[in-house]
Every structure is written in C-alpha cells, then in structure tokens.
Amino acid sequence: MSRFNALTADAKWQAVWDERATFAADDASPKPKSYVLEMFPYPSGKIHMGHVRNYTMGDVLARFRRMTGHEVLHPMGWDAFGMPAENAAMEKGVHPGAWTYQNIAAMKAQLKRLGFALDWSRELATCDPGYYGHEQALFLDLLAAGLVYRKESAVNWDPVDMTVLANEQVIDGRGWRSAAVVEKRKLSQWFLKITDFADELLDGLSTLDQWPDKVRLMQENWIGKSEGLTFGFTVADDVSATSPIADERRIAVYSTRPDTIFGASFVAVAADHPIALELAAVNADAAGFIEQCKAGGTTAAELETQEKLGFDTGLKVRHPFDSGWMLPVFIANFVLMDYGTGAVMGVPAHDQRDLDFARKYGLEVRRVVADDDAADPVFAGEEAYTGPGRLVNSAFLDGLSVTDAKRAVIERAEAGGWGQGSTVWRLRDWGVSRQRYWGTPIPIIHCEACGVVPVPKEQLPVVLPEDVSFDVPGNPLDRHPSWKHVACPSCGGAARRETDTLDTFVNSSWYFIRFASQPEDQPFDRAVAEQWLPVGQYIGGVEHAILHLLYARFWTRALRRVGRIDVAEPFAGLFTQGMVTHETYQDPAGAWLSPDEVADGRVVATGEPVTVGRVEKMSKSKKNTVDPSPIVDRYGADAVRWFMLSDSPPERDLPWSEAGIEGAWRFVQRLWRLATPDGAPVTDSPDHDLAKRVHRTTAAVASDIEALQFNKAVARLYELTSAIEKAAPSTDREAAITTLLQLVAPMVPHLAEEAWALRGNDGLIADATWPTVDPALLVDDEVTIAVQVNGKLRDTLTAAKGAAKDALEAAALASPAVQRTLEGKEPKKVVVVPDRLVNIVA
Ligand code: ANZ
Ligand code: ZN
Numbered sequence: 046m047s048r049f050n051a052l053t054a055d056a057k058w059q060a061v062w063d064e065r066a067t068f069a070a071d072d073a074s075p076k077p078k079s080y081v082l083e084m085f086p087y088p089s090g091k092i093h094m095g096h097v098r099n100y101t102m103g104d105v106l107a108r109f110r111r112m113t114g115h116e117v118l119h120p121m122g123w124d125a126f127g128m129p130a131e132n133a134a135m136e137k138g139v140h141p142g143a144w145t146y147q148n149i150a151a152m153k154a155q156l157k158r159l160g161f162a163l164d165w166s167r168e169l170a171t172c173d174p175g176y177y178g179h180e181q182a183l184f185l186d187l188l189a190a191g192l193v194y195r196k197e198s199a200v201n202w203d204p205v206d207m208t209v210l211a212n213e214q215v216i217d218g219r220g221w222r223s224a225a226v227v228e229k230r231k232l233s234q235w236f237l238k239i240t241d242f243a244d245e246l247l248d249g250l251s252t253l254d255q256w257p258d259k260v261r262l263m264q265e266n267w268i269g270k271s272e273g274l275t276f277g278f279t280v281a282d283d284v285s286a287t288s289p290i291a292d293e294r295r296i297a298v299y300s301t302r303p304d305t306i307f308g309a310s311f312v313a314v315a316a317d318h319p320i321a322l323e324l325a326a327v328n329a330d331a332a333g334f335i336e337q338c339k340a341g342g343t344t345a346a347e348l349e350t351q352e353k354l355g356f357d358t359g360l361k362v363r364h365p366f367d368s369g370w371m372l373p374v375f376i377a378n379f380v381l382m383d384y385g386t387g388a389v390m391g392v393p394a395h396d397q398r399d400l401d402f403a404r405k406y407g408l409e410v411r412r413v414v415a416d417d418d419a420a421d422p423v424f425a426g427e428e429a430y431t432g433p434g435r436l437v438n439s440a441f442l443d444g445l446s447v448t449d450a451k452r453a454v455i456e457r458a459e460a461g462g463w464g465q466g467s468t469v470w471r472l473r474d475w476g477v478s479r480q481r482y483w484g485t486p487i488p489i490i491h492c493e494a495c496g497v498v499p500v501p502k503e504q505l506p507v508v509l510p511e512d513v514s515f516d517v518p519g520n521p522l523d524r525h526p527s528w529k530h531v532a533c534p535s536c537g538g539a540a541r542r543e544t545d546t547l548d549t550f551v552n553s554s555w556y557f558i559r560f561a562s563q564p565e566d567q568p569f570d571r572a573v574a575e576q577w578l579p580v581g582q583y584i585g586g587v588e589h590a591i592l593h594l595l596y597a598r599f600w601t602r603a604l605r606r607v608g609r610i611d612v613a614e615p616f617a618g619l620f621t622q623g624m625v626t627h628e629t630y631q632d633p634a635g636a637w638l639s640p641d642e643v644a645d646g647r648v649v650a651t652g653e654p655v656t657v658g659r660v661e662k663m664s665k666s667k668k669n670t671v672d673p674s675p676i677v678d679r680y681g682a683d684a685v686r687w688f689m690l691s692d693s694p695p696e697r698d699l700p701w702s703e704a705g706i707e708g709a710w711r712f713v714q715r716l717w718r719l720a721t722p723d724g725a726p727v728t729d730s731p732d733h734d735l736a737k738r739v740h741r742t743t744a745a746v747a748s749d750i751e752a753l754q755f756n757k758a759v760a761r762l763y764e765l766t767s768a769i770e771k772a773a774p775s776t777d778r779e780a781a782i783t784t785l786l787q788l789v790a791p792m793v794p795h796l797a798e799e800a801w802a803l804r805g806n807d808g809l810i811a812d813a814t815w816p817t818v819d820p821a822l823l824v825d826d827e828v829t830i831a832v833q834v835n836g837k838l839r840d841t842l843t844a845a846k847g848a849a850k851d852a853l854e855a856a857a858l859a860s861p862a863v864q865r866t867l868e869g870k871e872p873k874k875v876v877v878v879p880d881r882l883v884n885i886v887a
Contacts, residue, residue, distance in 0.1 A: 049717035051681020074116035084585030094625035108791035125172035171552035178506025179568035202230035206518035234478035255618035269471020273301035276464025278362035288359035299385030304450035307439035308413035313377035484546030492533035554600035629658035683793035720800035732777035857883035
C-alpha cells in the first residue's frame with residue numbers, strides 16, 4: 046500500500062487553494078460572518094514554533110467555521126515597523142525597509158508551506174505607506190477631537206552617542222552601544238489621551254465574557270482605579286523654623302486609607318515635587334538627595350525594589366484633626382510624582398513601605414486598625430497590618446469598621462473644606478513619540494509663526510525618506526538634509542516636519558479593522574468593517590495581555606468617538622495560548638547547546654557528556670529552539686499541525702519532542718491507509734454501533750473545536766480512527782471513513798483533500814460542510830445499572846434502556862459477584878430502580 050506523500054500533496058493542494066482563492070473572504074456573502082484572527086507576527090526573519098502553534102489553532106477554527114456555513118475572514122499581515130530593523134541597519138548596513146521585506150518574503154513562504162487557510166489578498170505590512178498613511182489620517186482625526194496633545198516628558202538620553210534610546214536599548218542603566226550611564230532628558234512629545242477612556246475601558250471588561258479572567262484582571266489592575274481622599278496638611282510655619290521655605294501653605298496628599306489618619310506619623314513628597322525642588326534651590330543637601338533619587342530611577346517598578354530613603358525637610362505640618370499634633374515632612378524616594386498628588390501621609394503600622402521607612406528614621410508606629418483585642422497603640426511587628434478590623438486609638442473613629450471609618454473621615458474632610466473624596470487612576474496617557482526612523486512619521490509641521498500645524502490630509506501619506514544612513518547614532522530623520530524642511534501649510538513660510546515617529550503599538554491598534562476593509566482612499570469603509578467586527582476569536586500570546594490589547598481597545602473606542610466606526614470592543618473572544626517548550630542542554634563548560642548538537646546525552650562534536658536542564662520556553666538565548674522548517678520538510682505540514690494540537694491543552698505549554706512529531710506522522714499514515722480504498726468487498730450489513738460512534742464523535746469534536754479544546758478533539762479522533770480500523774467492511778464503515786475525513790480536515794487539510802479526491806468525492810473538502818448529526822443517534826439506548834448488595838456496589842450491568850424490572854432483577858441475581866457475596870443465602874428483598882440500580886437486601 047502506498048504511503049502518504051506529504052511533500053507532493055502539500056504543494057499540490059496549496060496551489061489549488063491559491064488558484065481558486067478558496068479562502069478569500071467575501072464581504073457581500075449572505076452567510077453569517079466569522080472573523081478569526083491570530084496576532085500578526087513581527088517579521089524577524091523566520092517563523093518559530095510559537096507561531097506555528099498559534100496559527101494552527103486559528104486555522105483549525107477558521108476551517109471549521111467555513112465547514113459550518115460561515116463566511117470566514119482569516120487574514121495575515123506583518124507588524125513591520127520597529128527597532129530590530131534599525132539594529133540590522135546599524136549592524137549589517139542593510140536598509141531597514143529592504144531587511145523587513147526580505148524577512149516578510151521568507152516568512153510568508155514558510156507560512157504558506159503550512160497550508161493555512163488565509164486570505165492572502167488582504168495581506169498588509171504596517172511599514173507600507175499604503176497602511177501608515179491611513180494611520181496618519183486617523184491620528185489627525187484624534188488630534189482634531191482633542192485626543193492628542195504634546196507635553197514635556199522624560200526620555201533615555203545617551204550622553205556619549207548623543208541620542209535618545211528606546212527602553213530596550215538601555216541595559217542596566219547604560220547605553221547598549223556606548224556603555225555610558227543613561228540620563229533622563231525632557232523632550233516635548235506626543236501623547237494620546239487614553240485616560241479619557243479609563244472608565245469605559247474598565248467597564249467594558251465586564252462585557253468581555255469570552256476573555257480569560259486573568260487577562261481581564263491584568264487590564265483592570267493596569268487601569269488601576271482607586272478611591273480615596275485627597276486632602277491638605279497645613280504647614281506650621283511657626284514651628285518649621287529650621288526650613289528656609291516654611292510658610293502657611295498646604296501639602297495635598299492622596300490616600301486610599303483615610304480611615305488610618307490617626308496612625309499618620311509623617312508626610313512624604315516625591316523627589317520632583319514642587320516643595321522638594323523649592324528646597325533644593327536653597328539647600329545643597331536636599332539637591333544632592335534629589336539627584337541620588339533620580340539616579341535610582343523613578344518608575345513604579347524601580348521604586349518598588351529600592352531601599353526606602355528620605356530627607357527631612359525640616360517642615361512640620363499640622364494633623365487635620367488635632368492642630369497641636371505636628372508631623373515631619375520628608376522627601377522620599379518611594380513616592381511617585383505622577384500618581385495622586387505626588388505626596389503621601391505615612392501610616393507605618395498599616396503600610397509596608399511606610400513601616401520600612403519609619404523603622405529606618407525612628408518614627409512613631411501607631412496601630413489604628415486591629416482585628417482582635419490587641420489595641421496596644423505601640424505596633425511592634427515588621428510586617429504592616431493591612432487586613433480588615435476595627436479602628437482603635439483613633440478618637441471619634443474608634444470601634445468603626447475600616448469601610449465606615451473611611452466614609453466618616455471623607456465626610457468630615459468635605460464638611461470642613463480640607464479634603465475631597467476622589468478617584469485616582471493608575472493609567473497614564475500613552476506617550477507615542479519615538480525618536481526613531483523605522484516607524485509611522487507623525488503628520489505634523491512645526492512653524493515659527495503658526496506653531497503646530499497638522500499636515501493637510503490631501504498631503505498624506507507623509508512618506509519616510511529612503512536615503513538615510515545609520516552610520517552615526519541618532520534619528521536619521523532629524524539629520525536628513527532635506528526631508529524635514531517644508532513650507533508651512535498655513536502661512537507658506539519655512540517650517541520643519543515633526544521627526545518623531547509613532548510607537549509601533551499604534552500600528553497594531555487598528556490593523557484588524559484594515560483587514561476587514563481596505564479601500565485605497567481611506568483607512569477603511571465603515572459599513573464593511575462593521576460587518577466583520579468585532580473579531581470573533583482573537584488568538585495570541587499572553588505577553589500582549591496588557592499593552593497591545595488595551596491600546597487596541599482604546600483606539601477602537603477613540604475611532605468610535607470621532608465617528609469612524611461604531612464598534613466598542615474590537616475582540617469579542619480572546620484566547621491566549623501556551624508556549625512551545627524544549628529541554629535545555631549545556632556542555633561541561635556551561636555553554637548552551639542546541640538540540641541538534643546533542644545525541645544520546647553527549648555533545649555530538651566532542652563526545653563530552655551533556656547536562657540536561659529544565660524544559661523551558663524555546664529561546665535563542667538558551668539555544669533550545671527547534672526550527673519548524675526542516676521539520677515540515679521532513680514530516681509534512683499535516684504531521685506538524687497535528688502534533689501542535691495533540692499533546693497539551695492549548696492554554697498550557699507544549700513540550701516539543703521528536704517522539705511526538707513521529708507519533709503524529711504515524712497517525713497521518715494510519716489515516717491514509719484507512720482512507721485509501723483497498724478493493725475489499727463491501728457488504729451491506731449495517732454497523733449500528735459504528736454509525737452511532739461516528740455521530741457522537743462528530744458532535745463532540747464540533748463542540749471541542751468551538752471551545753478551542755483541540756487536544757480533546759484529537760483524542761476523540763484517535764478513538765474513532767481505531768474503531769473504524771477494527772470494524773468489518775460495510776457501507777457504514779465506508780461512510781464512517783468519509784465522515785472521519787471531514788472531521789480531520791481542519792487539522793490535516795492536505796491529507797484530507799488528497800483522500801477526499803481519491804475516494805471520488807466532488808469538489809474540495811475545504812468547501813465541504815461539516816457532517817450533520819442525527820440527534821436520535823446521540824441518545825443512549827443502553828444504560829449502566831448499578832448492582833448493590835445491602836447498599837454496597839458489587840457489580841454493574843449493561844441493559845437496554847427501559848428494560849423490565851424482573852429482567853433486571855434476574856440479571857442482577859445471576860451476577861457471579863452477587864452470588865459470591867450472597868454465599869448461597871436467599872435475598873430478603875430486591876429493590877429495582879429502572880435504568881439505574883438493583884439493590885439486593887440479604
Ligand atoms: C495612607 C495609607 C495608609 C495608604 C495605609 C495605604 C495604606 P493605590 O491603592 O495604588 O491607589 N500613595 C499615594 N500617592 C502615592 C504616590 N504618588 N507615590 C507612592 N505612593 C502613593 O495606592 C494608594 C496608596 O498609595 C495611598 O494610600 C498612599 O498611601 C500611597 F495603611 O495613604 B496610602
Ligand atoms: Zn506657518
């Protein structure tokens with residue numbers, strides 16, 4: 046019998062699908078629409094196993110949806126702007142555009158080789174002016190709607206290379222090329238007002254019931270809504286004599302725990318708070334401390350890990366509820382300037398940072414919340430108490446719960462006019478300016494006379510200049526001899542272009558809309574796009590759980606606000622797949638080895654023993670990657686696809702193994718042998734059991750695929766295959782084989798096409814419909830009866846549904862297990878519950 050020749054079959058059917066445009070989505074189709082999308086790849090040069098797994102899952106769903114009568118949109122494109130192309134330009138002297146398009150060509154060939162059911166006619170690359178020009182138009186829409194603004198913001202500045210560095214170019218605080226210590230510099234940059242949508246983005250999460258809970262939670266935390274009290278501490282100028290900046294002013298703080306106000310023992314301001322800066326101007330020690338804080342970094346993450354440090358300003362403030370109670374004011378390195386008011390009240394007993402700080406500077410630690418009778422005002426522990434409880438040592442708050450006490454303090458503050466209940470968000474506006482070449486030029490012109498002037502839409506796209514050099518650091522757009530010099534669109538005078546480009550996350554914030562509709566003269570046609578959106582099923586890595594998904598949600602809502610589209614949430618369903626992993630290997634010197642440098646526990650080249658390390662995500666740094674291309678060449682696309690689906694639940698990690706892919710290959714061959722007509726005579730005797738099994742598998746596989754439980758579907762298909770193999774030749778068996786081919790078609794489409802044609806079916810299996818299920822055959826006509834003696838399970842029986850009571854009784858008494866238990870005694874009584882159980886009382 047012939048073997049399935051994947052090499053020829055793969056190429057043959059891929060060419061057929063291409064020629065017939067089998068997977069082109071028809072906007073005008075009357076069928077229900079289904080939009081299946083996997084996160085588009087960055088064109089790094091080669092696809093990796095993670096891509097193969099991600100795209101295989103999406104492909105199975107897309108093909109299945111086609112078979113179940115949907116018009117499917119399943120597109121692919123390239124997230125093509127970004128740093129690696131510029132790095133390649135610097136390292137290899139190749140133009141970022143040339144490098145990117147070469148990579149796209151190579152990766153496209155690799156994807157085609159896997160036989161994905163993609164509508165390639167909608168392919169797009171974000172670095173194409175035909176894409177980013179429309180992005181510029183959308184940016185201008187947002188600008189006109191007041192959703193874009195400019196403000197000073199810090200960038201990483203390399204003082205040796207005299208250039209701005211992207212975050213990923215800063216390694217341990219130093220420039221990646223110069224190794225110089227990176228400084229923070231303020232530059233005027235562009236921001237998108239995502240904070241305007243904070244409420245909407247938070248509330249919208251509750252509508253996303255087909256998203257993983259963990260992703261919704263991550264987004265919720267990132268948006269970070271918190272409620273509390275903003276209130277002022279008044280500086281006591283009469284007792285702040287040691288400070289040169291004392292006067293009767295207020296320092297506003299924000300607290301989510303106003304209930305703990307009687308436990309406050311200090312106030313702390315951020316290093317860049319106006320009070321800190323004012324003091325620094327007249328006090329060299331304060332200035333020195335502020336410098337020290339900045340060197341340590343000022344992001345939330347950096348602050349979290351540092352030792353808590355403070356500088357006593359000499360200022361004293363009065364407690365709002367007791368004007369004789371003075372608290373010292375510190376400048377502290379754990380307070381962020383851009384959160385709340387940039388100042389906090391320190392409550393050491395109930396906040397860990399405050400406790401660390403208080404212990405270091407010998408400040409009072411006073412308990413004000415207790416969960417038991419321990420109302421001792423002296424708090425001794427090293428771990429702040431943040432749990433629930435009753436207020437103690439807190440004057441009029443004593444005895445109240447935390448919640449009631451919060452409310453009471455807010456009420457008093459508002460009544461007394463010294464504070465206001467307030468909501469604070471962690472979410473910050475999105476800084477989109479990048480001082481780089483390989484990105485969407487921001488369509489703005491700066492004119493001395495007119496200020497910031499948007500590029501008129503008829504002048505879009507603002508195209509990147511081709512003739513740029515990367516031999517010196519910095520932004521090639523900025524030093525290009527002519528590109529930035531233009532006439533002001535407003536007054537005609539000499540003006541200059543904005544040389545910042547947009548963050549690549551902007552590119553990926555609307556590509557799914559452009560896939561749905563891509564006219565030449567506008568970003569998308571609203572009516573057409575709305576037919577497809579929202580994306581029904583989006584599949585990608587959990588590493589995009591926060592930024593990409595939040596930005597895309599924001600961008601969609603912003604486009605809705607400017608009237609471009611009436612869609613609130615871009616992705617109705619989200620699935621985050623697990624990673625592809627592999628063992629790691631090291632030689633005796635500790636160097637990482639790739640899997641093909643290792644055989645039988647030894648280094649192939651030297652024969653030295655290999656240390657086998659943990660199974661980890663495939664990564665270049667540990668050299669534990671397996672290149673999919675040679676595997677596809679060797680085993681064929683279908684075996685690779687099958688393996689990607691079979692071994693692990695899709696949300697879990699999948700350990701790559703040679704044995705696994707070989708097993709998949711053997712299964713493909715088994716299917717082939719089964720599907721190839723062997724000329725044996727076929728009898729007309731019905732095989733009811735097999736027919737029933739086929740119907741059940743059909744129904745179950747459909748719901749598995751809908752639920753993206755591919756490994757379960759695969760397991761069922763293994764079982765069905767075995768059952769058909771064992772069945773005697775019959776027309777039912779032949780029908781079962783035909784159905785089996787339809788069921789495996791989304792997973793192993795090349796084999797399915799080849800066998801489908803060979804068995805004399807008309808048309809493509811890709812166009813076939815999913816087999817119909819006869820509901821009558823799904824109903825159990827056999828039941829399992831529990832047989833008990835004195836209430837203890839002794840045996841089970843299989844009986845026809847609805848079997849008579851005495852038949853069940855007789856069968857139960859005849860059971861050898863029952864007879865053994867009865868030891869010849871006569872039963873006193875037999876209770877029969879039809880279809881369920883027989884209980885024998887002895
Ligand atoms: C007093 C207090 C007592 C606080 C207590 C907490 C516990 P979330 O929940 O993230 O909103 N805080 C306020 N502004 C800050 C800033 N700019 N930098 C650093 N910390 C700041 O956190 C709010 C809490 O973080 C606020 O409530 C404040 O400390 C601190 F037992 O006030 B709290
Ligand atoms: Zn002008």
